[in-house]
Amino acid sequence: xxxxxxxxxxxxxxxxxxxxxxxxxxxxxxxxxxxxxxxxxxxxxxxxxxxxxxxxxxxxxxxxxxxxxxxxxxxxxxxxxxxxxxxxxxxxxxxxxxxxxxxxxxxxxxxxxxxxxxxxxxxxxxxxxxxxxxxxxxxxxxxxxxxxxxxxxxxxxxxxxxxxxxxxxxxxxxxxxxxxxxxxxxxxxxxxxxxxxxxxxxxxxxxxxxxxxxxxxxxxxxxxxxxxxxxxxxxxxxxxxxxxxxxxxxxxxxxxxxxxxxxxxxxxxxxxxxxxxxxxxxxxxxxxxxxxxxxxxxxxxxxxxxxxxxxxxx
Amino acid sequence: xxxxxxxxxxxxxxxxxxxxxxxxxxxxxxxxxxxxxxxxxxxxxxxxxxxxxxxxxxxxxxxxxxxxxxxxxxxxxxxxxxxxxxxxxxxxxxxxxxxxxxxxxxxxxxxxxxxxxxxxxxxxxxxxxxxxxxxxxxxxxxxxxxxxxxxxxxxxxxxxxxxxxxxxxxxxxxxxxxxxxxxxxxxxxxxxxxxxxxxxxxxxxxxxxxxxxxxxxxxxxxxxxxxxxxxxxxxxxxxxxxxxxxxxxxxxxxxxxxxxxxxxxxxxxxxxxxxxxxxxxxxxxxxxxxxxxxxxxxxxxxxxxxxxxxxxxxxxxxxxxxxxxxxxxxxx
Numbered sequence: 001x002x003x004x005x006x007x008x009x010x011x012x013x014x015x016x017x018x019x020x021x022x023x024x025x026x027x028x029x030x031x032x033x034x035x036x037x038x039x040x041x042x043x044x045x046x047x048x049x050x051x052x053x054x055x056x057x058x059x060x061x062x063x064x065x066x067x068x069x070x071x072x073x074x075x076x077x078x079x080x081x082x083x084x085x086x087x088x089x090x091x092x093x094x095x096x097x098x099x100x101x102x103x104x105x106x107x108x109x110x111x112x113x114x115x116x117x118x119x120x121x122x123x124x125x126x127x128x129x130x131x132x133x134x135x136x137x138x139x140x141x142x143x144x145x146x147x148x149x150x151x152x153x154x155x156x157x158x159x160x161x162x163x164x165x166x167x168x169x170x171x172x173x174x175x176x177x178x179x180x181x182x183x184x185x186x187x188x189x190x191x192x193x194x195x196x197x198x199x200x201x202x203x204x205x206x207x208x209x210x211x212x213x214x215x216x217x218x219x220x221x222x223x224x225x226x227x228x229x230x231x232x233x234x235x236x237x238x239x240x241x242x243x244x245x246x247x248x249x250x251x252x253x254x255x256x257x258x259x260x261x262x263x264x265x266x267x268x269x270x271x272x273x274x275x276x277x278x279x280x281x282x283x284x285x286x287x288x289x290x291x292x293x294x295x296x297x298x299x300x301x302x303x304x305x306x307x308x309x310x311x312x313x314x
Numbered sequence: 315x316x317x318x319x320x321x322x323x324x325x326x327x328x329x330x331x332x333x334x335x336x337x338x339x340x341x342x343x344x345x346x347x348x349x350x351x352x353x354x355x356x357x358x359x360x361x362x363x364x365x366x367x368x369x370x371x372x373x374x375x376x377x378x379x380x381x382x383x384x385x386x387x388x389x390x391x392x393x394x395x396x397x398x399x400x401x402x403x404x405x406x407x408x409x410x411x412x413x414x415x416x417x418x419x420x421x422x423x424x425x426x427x428x429x430x431x432x433x434x435x436x437x438x439x440x441x442x443x444x445x446x447x448x449x450x451x452x453x454x455x456x457x458x459x460x461x462x463x464x465x466x467x468x469x470x471x472x473x474x475x476x477x478x479x480x481x482x483x484x485x486x487x488x489x490x491x492x493x494x495x496x497x498x499x500x501x502x503x504x505x506x507x508x509x510x511x512x513x514x515x516x517x518x519x520x521x522x523x524x525x526x527x528x529x530x531x532x533x534x535x536x537x538x539x540x541x542x543x544x545x546x547x548x549x550x551x552x553x554x555x556x557x558x559x560x561x562x563x564x565x566x567x568x569x570x571x572x573x574x575x576x577x578x579x580x581x582x583x584x585x586x587x588x589x590x591x592x593x594x595x596x597x598x599x600x601x602x603x604x605x606x607x608x609x610x611x612x613x614x615x616x617x618x619x620x621x622x623x624x625x626x627x628x629x630x631x632x633x634x635x636x637x638x639x640x641x642x643x644x645x646x
Contacts, residue, residue, distance in 0.1 A: 081486050082436040083462050091438070108438030111445070125489050127433070127502065129382035132412030136446075150491045150500055151384075158385035180485035180492050180547075183457035183640035186561060190553045195646040211560050212552040213531040220492070222553065222560065227485070229495055294498070300528055301495035 008243040012040035013266055014170060016253045017047045017077040017103075019178065019223055021202045024054040026256075031063045033260055035070040038267035041249065042067050043103055045077040045094065047123070049185070049224045050087045051198065057093060064100050076100045078109040080125050081181040081225065101143075114140040124149050124172060125181070131162040144168035144249065149177045149233070152296045153241055160246050168248040173236065174262050175253020176208065176221050176288075177229040177301060186222040206256035207288045218289040219302075231304070232287035235296055236280050239269050258286035315577050315584060317607055318376070318475060319600045322354045322589035327364040327375075329597040334604030337374035339407060340364060341505075341589065346394040347378045348409075348431055349589040350505030361401055374404040378589075380429035381505045382410045392416055399424055405450070408432070409488055414447040427475070428452035431501065433488035437469045444471040451475055451582060457486045460572060460641045464579045473582030479599055480587020481632055482567040482639050483507075484547050492546045497528045508532075508545045515541075525549070542633055564633030570606055570623055572641060574614040577607075595630050602626055 015034060018027065034042055044060050044067075046052050055063075064074040078094045079087055088108070095102055095112040104110045105123040113120040124146040128134055134145065147156055149172055160169065187209055188198040202209075208223035210230050218230035232255075235242070242250065250270075252262055265283045269276050284291060294303030319335035321327035330338045341347025343355040356364065361377075368375045377398040383391035391413045398406055399421045406424060408414050409431035417424055428434055428443050430453040443449045453475045454463060467474055485492070487501070494500030497512040514526040521537035525544035532549035535541040542548065547561040569576065569584070576584065584607065586599050602623045610617045628634055639645055 080489070081457065082439070083458055085465055088436050088438065091436075106436070106439060107432075107434060107442045108436045111438045111442035114442070127382055127410070127488060129384050129410060129502070130388050130412045131385060132383075132388060132415055133410065136411055136415050140446075148491075148502075150494045150503065155385045162385075177491075177495065179495050180490040181457075182485045182561075183459070183646045184484060184562070185646065190556075190560065194644055196643065209553055214534055214550065214552060214557060215531045216552070217530065219530060219551065220495075227492065227561070295494070298498070300498040301491070302530075 009246045009248055011239075011242060011247050011250045011270065013038060013263065013270070014041040014249045014251045015039045015043065015263070016172070016175065016251050017043045017045055018254045019048055019176075019226065019228070020206055020208060020256070021049070021052045021054070021200065021224070022206055022256070023203065024059070026206075027055055028063070030254065030259075031067060035067055035072065037260055037263050039072065039252075039263055041073040041075060043075045043077045047077050047080050047105055048226045049202070050079060050084065050090060051200070052202070052224075057090070061097070061099065074100050075103050075121055077103040077123065078105050080105040080123070082106050082108055083183060110137070110140060117141065119143045121170075122146060124178065129155075131159050134159060134163040134167060138164045138167050142167060144170055146170045146172065146251065149179070150295050150301060152298045153238070153245065154298055156247075157245055169246065170249035170251055171235065171242060171247050172233060172253060173242075173250040173266065174234055175232060175251075175255065177233050177292075177295075178226060179220070179229055179301075180227040182225050182227070185225050186227065187224050190222060210289060229292060229301060231290045231292035231302060233293060233295070234280075234283065234287065234291045235293055236266060236269055236283055237276060238293075238296060239266075239276060240273055255288060262286050315581060315607055315611065317600065317603055318583050318585045319596060320480075320586055320589040320591070321364065321596070322349060322351075322591070323356070323593075324360050324364055325593040326589070326596040328367060329593040330600050331368055331371055331373045333597050333600035335373060335600050337376055337404070337583070338364075338368060339376040339378050339589070341378045342394050342397065344390065344394070345503075345505045346381055346391050348380050348429075348501050348505050349378075350381070351510065351590050354590060358397060358401070365401055365403070376405045376407050376427060377401075377403045378407040378429065379413060380407050380409040380431045382502045383413055384503060388412065395421065407453070411443075411447070414443070414449075418447050425450050428472075430455050430477070431488040433486055435466075435486065437466055437471070440466070440470050440472060453477075453585060455487045456483055456567060457640050459643050459646070460575055463576070463581070463641070467579045467581060473580075475583035475585050476576060476581050477567055478569045478573070478584035478586060478603060479627060480566060482562065482565060482637065484562040496530050496546055508543070513544055540633070548632070563635070565635045565637045566627075566631035567639045568624070568627055568631070568636035569638065569641065570619045570627070572638065573606055573610045574617045577610045577614050591630075598626060598630060
């Protein structure tokens with residue numbers, strides 16, 4: 001059983017895998033900057049669509065090695081939705097390499113990692129909704145887990161009280177929320193193209209393609225076979241709550257612009273909790289569209305609270 | 315190849331059995347199943363009556379306990395498993411590995427099926443559930459092409475059940491949070507997608523009708539257009555200045571035309587979706603699917619889809635149209 005009441009955790013910052021299809025040069029440049037940033041742990045690899053091949057497996061390994069050499073902790077992320085035989089092979093290749101730890105984003109990956117007695121991390125698309133599931137996956141080799149993006153602090157608090165103490169917890173604190181995966185490619189559909197002849201159109205949308213309601217509300221974001229929230233989840237004002245809940249890692253999701261300002265903002269907020277509200281005012285400008293945080297407060301995910309961080313003076 | 319039919323209440327259960335289901339699946343009146351709708355589902359008494367009705371006619375009853383048990387409330391899912399076991403149910407349909415673990419420990423002889431909500435699309439994932447919980451059957455998500463279903467079937471550690479007819483989930487089941495993003499309630503946590511309590515139908519001037527989900531405009535119907543339920547992924551939205559069904563049209567899955575292929579690849583069961591639908595729907599769909607499956611079984615080479623089957627199924631479909639969905643590659 002965990003006991004976080006006596007002391008609080010100082011969380012580290014992680015950078016989730018790039019969700020979008022970026023040209024190789026952009027990816028490489030991006031990770032050169034990551035190497036110099038305040039990020040502790042970097043998740044690498046294609047997690048959405050196996051047809052995105054600007055970066056091949058060896059390219060990812062090379063980026064991983066460069067980041068390791070700069071002192072970053074590197075994790076390879078496995079694909080989320082596995083359909084084709086080629087995707088299965090790729091997932092197995094990620095899980096069977098010995099160089100880096102793996103983030104499993106499908107139970108197929110967990111199976112391979114557990115059978116090979118490798119410790120692993122689970123991404124937010126692995127459904128962990130209760131402490132019994134936490135214990136079970138811990139027995140299978142899970143060393144860190146990501147909270148499902150649809151669960152909030154109340155659920156997390158209950159799971160932290162009864163979950164295994166050795167397992168670390170990670171929460172997505174900044175980024176468009178990954179909400180769904182499908183066989184269909186919605187970007188190709190938006191261009192009236194079949195998936196098999198998609199012309200890799202998603203490379204034109206470095207932050208996805210916003211889907212508005214007919215009242216011009218920014219609602220969802222189409223990213224190939226993945227659907228995200230159009231709004232960016234921002235939990236910066238909740239950093240102190242996360243510390244008290246024993247959250248070990250705060251995940252930032254890459255976007256085509258301002259990722260490094262966001263990283264710096266979170267690093268500052270961790271260092272100087274008294275500045276959180278001021279930093280939060282600034283960080284809002286870095287979201288491609290608006291912000292949301294509803295899930296964390298047990299509300300519809302698209303909601304945005306106007307909460308002021310409790311332990312901060314603005 | 316078994317026919318597995320939905321039973322949202324006792325009359326539907328009887329209709330499914332009377333029209334030829336080999337098995338029916340039910341849920342309890344709470345958030346432990348993925349059709350947690352007002353006025354639907356079974357209490358112990360109606361479940362008992364349904365199970366007796368089924369057993370007398372040699373039909374199996376499965377209990378869907380296929381939502382995710384949430385931290386601190388595990389007892390609710392635990393109770394559902396115990397209730398189903400007490401009712402001598404033929405199999406549990408489960409999605410949450412915590413719940414599977416409990417069922418294995420407490421009721422080691424109870425047969426477990428993997429729910430579509432567990433989102434297992436590949437042999438490695440199926441092996442995980444088989445190795446740890448000895449599942450005896452798995453329901454595949456509606457995201458695989460026919461060829462991919464065949465590839466999974468060839469190496470799956472357990473027999474497979476696939477969806478044959480009913481409302482179409484476009485997203486891989488168990489990993490779709492669109493509903494909770496808009497309403498706070500999702501299939502995983504609450505057992506409903508685009509729940510009725512969040513729906514608003516608003517009449518506007520000029521006979522325009524708007525459908526909303528927690529105030530988010532899902533669709534707007536001009537005079538003469540047939541309005542449909544605002545399922546979040548089946549509305550018209552704007553992308554790149556075009557307004558269209560950006561995710562999917564209102565449509566139902568219909569596999570009548572590929573039943574012989576599913577049969578030949580050794581699929582163990584065909585599932586019909588629709589516990590939220592009427593007993594008349596259940597009767598009609600069960601009747602047609604029964605005739606079609608019997609026809610396939612007697613001679614898969616000579617099987618032909620009858621026009622009257624297609625017409626009847628179209629009438630009870632969403633938007634009065636059907637699709638092969640992901641089974642058919644161009645749909646993707």
